[in-house]
Amino acid sequence: xxxxxxxxxxxxxxxxxxATMPTAAKKAWIDALVAAGVKEIEVGSFVPPKLIPQLADTxxxxxxxxxxxxxxxxxxxxxRRGAENALRAGAHKLTLPxxxxxxxxxxNLRKTHDQVIEEVAGVAAMIRxxxxxxxxxxxxxxxxxxxxxxxxxxPDAQILSLxxxxxxxxxxxxxxxxxxxxxxxxxxxxxxxxxxGEVGDAAVQGLHLxxxxxxxxxxxxxxxxxGITTFDASQGGLGGCPFAPxxxxxxxTEDLVFMLQSMGFxxxxxxxxxxxxxxxxxDALPDEPLYGFVADAGLPKGWExxxxxxxxxxxxx
Amino acid sequence: xxxxxxxxxxxxxxxxxxATMPTAAKKAWIDALVAAGVKEIEVGSFVPPKLIPQLADTxxxxxxxxxxxxxxxxxxxxxRRGAENALRAGAHKLTLPxxxxxxxxxxNLRKTHDQVIEEVAGVAAMIRxxxxxxxxxxxxxxxxxxxxxxxxxxPDAQILSLxxxxxxxxxxxxxxxxxxxxxxxxxxxxxxxxxxGEVGDAAVQGLHLxxxxxxxxxxxxxxxxxGITTFDASQGGLGGCPFAPxxxxxxxTEDLVFMLQSMGFxxxxxxxxxxxxxxxxxDALPDEPLYGFVADAGLPKGWExxxxxxxxxxxxx
Numbered sequence: 001x002x003x004x005x006x007x008x009x010x011x012x013x014x015x016x017x018x019a020t021m022p023t024a025a026k027k028a029w030i031d032a033l034v035a036a037g038v039k040e041i042e043v044g045s046f047v048p049p050k051l052i053p054q055l056a057d058t059x060x061x062x063x064x065x066x067x068x069x070x071x072x073x074x075x076x077x078x079x080r081r082g083a084e085n086a087l088r089a090g091a092h093k094l095t096l097p098x099x100x101x102x103x104x105x106x107x108n109l110r111k112t113h114d115q116v117i118e119e120v121a122g123v124a125a126m127i128r129x130x131x132x133x134x135x136x137x138x139x140x141x142x143x144x145x146x147x148x149x150x151x152x153x154x155p156d157a158q159i160l161s162l163x164x165x166x167x168x169x170x171x172x173x174x175x176x177x178x179x180x181x182x183x184x185x186x187x188x189x190x191x192x193x194x195x196x197g198e199v200g201d202a203a204v205q206g207l208h209l210x211x212x213x214x215x216x217x218x219x220x221x222x223x224x225x226x227g228i229t230t231f232d233a234s235q236g237g238l239g240g241c242p243f244a245p246x247x248x249x250x251x252x253t254e255d256l257v258f259m260l261q262s263m264g265f266x267x268x269x270x271x272x273x274x275x276x277x278x279x280x281x282x283d284a285l286p287d288e289p290l291y292g293f294v295a296d297a298g299l300p301k302g303w304e305x306x307x308x309x310x311x312x313x314x315x316x317x
Numbered sequence: 318x319x320x321x322x323x324x325x326x327x328x329x330x331x332x333x334x335x336a337t338m339p340t341a342a343k344k345a346w347i348d349a350l351v352a353a354g355v356k357e358i359e360v361g362s363f364v365p366p367k368l369i370p371q372l373a374d375t376x377x378x379x380x381x382x383x384x385x386x387x388x389x390x391x392x393x394x395x396x397r398r399g400a401e402n403a404l405r406a407g408a409h410k411l412t413l414p415x416x417x418x419x420x421x422x423x424x425n426l427r428k429t430h431d432q433v434i435e436e437v438a439g440v441a442a443m444i445r446x447x448x449x450x451x452x453x454x455x456x457x458x459x460x461x462x463x464x465x466x467x468x469x470x471x472p473d474a475q476i477l478s479l480x481x482x483x484x485x486x487x488x489x490x491x492x493x494x495x496x497x498x499x500x501x502x503x504x505x506x507x508x509x510x511x512x513x514g515e516v517g518d519a520a521v522q523g524l525h526l527x528x529x530x531x532x533x534x535x536x537x538x539x540x541x542x543x544g545i546t547t548f549d550a551s552q553g554g555l556g557g558c559p560f561a562p563x564x565x566x567x568x569x570t571e572d573l574v575f576m577l578q579s580m581g582f583x584x585x586x587x588x589x590x591x592x593x594x595x596x597x598x599x600d601a602l603p604d605e606p607l608y609g610f611v612a613d614a615g616l617p618k619g620w621e622x623x624x625x626x627x628x629x630x631x632x633x634x
Contacts (some may be wrong), residue, residue: 013558028581147618147619147620148618149616150618151618152617152618152619154618171633181614181617182617182620184580185538185579185580186579186580186581187579211610212609212614213572213575213610213611213614213617214569214572214575214611215572215575215576215579217531217532217535218535218537218576219533220536221538221539222538223504251511252531255531256533258530258532259501259502259535262501262502262503262504262532263502263503266501285590292499292531293529293530293532294530294531297498297529297530298468300464300468300498300499300530301464301466301468301469301472302469303464
């Protein structure tokens with residue numbers, strides 16, 4: 001079975017580090033990710049440059065990344081204006097976050113739920129105006145869905161109602177996002193099933209998980225059990241909300257891919273390739289700590305050979 | 318459902334740090350662990366003090382720990398001589414490691430498989446001589462069972478044969494130990510089921526997992542799926558084979574308990590209590606890095622309240 005690993009480092013990672021990665025380094029990073037076999041990259045966010053100067057070159061990066069045939073070029077858009085720019089740049093996938101905690105939504109986007117849904121509907125209308133073969137995939141992402149640092153746990157009814165409203169407003173898909181690192185394996189299973197029950201399995205394919213409390217990969221295992229087939233991750237765990245040394249933000253792409261492959265899932269990604277692209281990040285952001293275990297510990301002895309043998313067995317079966 | 322968390326920090330942790338924790342600090346740590354609700358502690362190893370001077374006070378620590386009613390006081394024994402001392406000190410549980418990789422066994426214990434099995438049989442004979450109510454639980458631990466840094470993957474047939482021989486030599490239980498940090502969720506499930514199929518479910522209850530490649534807690538989830546009910550862990554991830562900053566050795570007790578409780582399993586352990594006992598370790602070993610995420614990130618907002626509510630629901634159900 002195939003699992004899609006969506007690299008969000010160039011967006012979620014870079015937006016949360018102080019330094020700005022030079023545009024040339026971003027391009028080299030994306031090249032290396034593609035060379036490693038990564039099939040989807042969230043390359044930036046269409047927000048005003050004064051808010052997130054690290055991502056001011058997002059339009060240029062989208063255009064550059066589109067040069068890689070077969071790569072899905074994703075971008076975050078907070079509103080209609082961002083979506084307009086993303087469409088103009090030619091992004092293949094737009095993700096618009098909706099915080100299920102209204103307090104968090106107001107604090108972060110200064111918008112109520114109604115106002116965000118209005119933006120979603122506006123973006124969907126823009127997309128519908130495009131010729132069918134040029135329409136990007138449009139995901140509404142339920143942020144703080146596993147709990148909020150301001151409001152704590154959000155009632156299921158509110159989550160389900162917002163998921164439905166996102167789909168009715170024109171999203172193709174609803175993602176679940178553990179913005180605060182509150183997710184636990186039990187809650188991942190429960191909530192994925194709950195939201196799938198409300199808007200349909202096909203509309204809930206992706207999870208965005210953090211590793212704040214060390215449960216990131218355990219949550220992936222739970223997500224897979226619940227039918228999830230797309231996981232966001234970030235090289236070196238860059239981004240998210242790191243609290244302290246050792247506490248990475250996003251789940252680490254290298255570790256995630258190692259685990260998925262060890263479980264027999266196909267990702268199409270080479271771990272050696274990921275370690276090479278990780279070095280580009282390390283060189284471009286020398287002051288940023290990079291997290292993850294596989295990069296330090298290496299692969300188990302005989303692991304690649306064993307995988308190759310298992311592939312051969314499959315082919316001969 | 319109840320899951321037993323066995324704290325191995327005072328043995329596996331302390332044996333792998335350079336500094337020697339003062340006996341008084343060990344006692345204070347054990348007191349704090351018991352106060353937190355920990356029910357089983359591996360308090361030391363009966364090896365010659367010149368080999369592991371950090372654990373030279375193991376007999377005194379076993380005697381002290383026995384003062385805590387209800388606590389299972391466990392100790393590692395490499396051979397008959399160690400077991401003799403452990404029995405004299407009154408340990409409730411003995412664990413004797415058998416590396417399924419013979420190269421590792423020779424390098425570590427300077428013993429072939431046959432020689433280790435002979436020791437196991439000798440220890441079992443000593444135990445049988447005791448009055449029934451004074452016999453400790455005797456576990457044979459299959460080390461490097463998920464792969465060896467010297468030999469790579471070990472053939473299943475060899476693992477199963479050694480598991481059978483351990484049981485036939487008189488062990489009450491066979492544990493699986495990821496000495497090298499090679500375990501992956503798929504392999505955990507597969508191997509637990511395989512060994513259980515060979516020696517019976519009741520004889521395979523425990524896993525000793527490392528977090529070398531970040532998969533520790535994901536492996537726990539897989540272990541639970543396969544029926545495992547006892548997990549070793551170490552406060553702050555102390556011990557094991559750390560490779561680099563961020564790469565803890567043993568799985569971290571605090572994070573494990575958080576995850577288990579979040580999944581609805583009963584551990585009887587208070588996380589606040591664990592954080593308090595962790596501070597004793599930090600004070601006694603100021604130069605040792607302590608790993609884990611929950612200690613840094615804290616518990617999610619509303620988490621304790623939610624747990625309490627869920628307990629009340631259960632009671633009222």
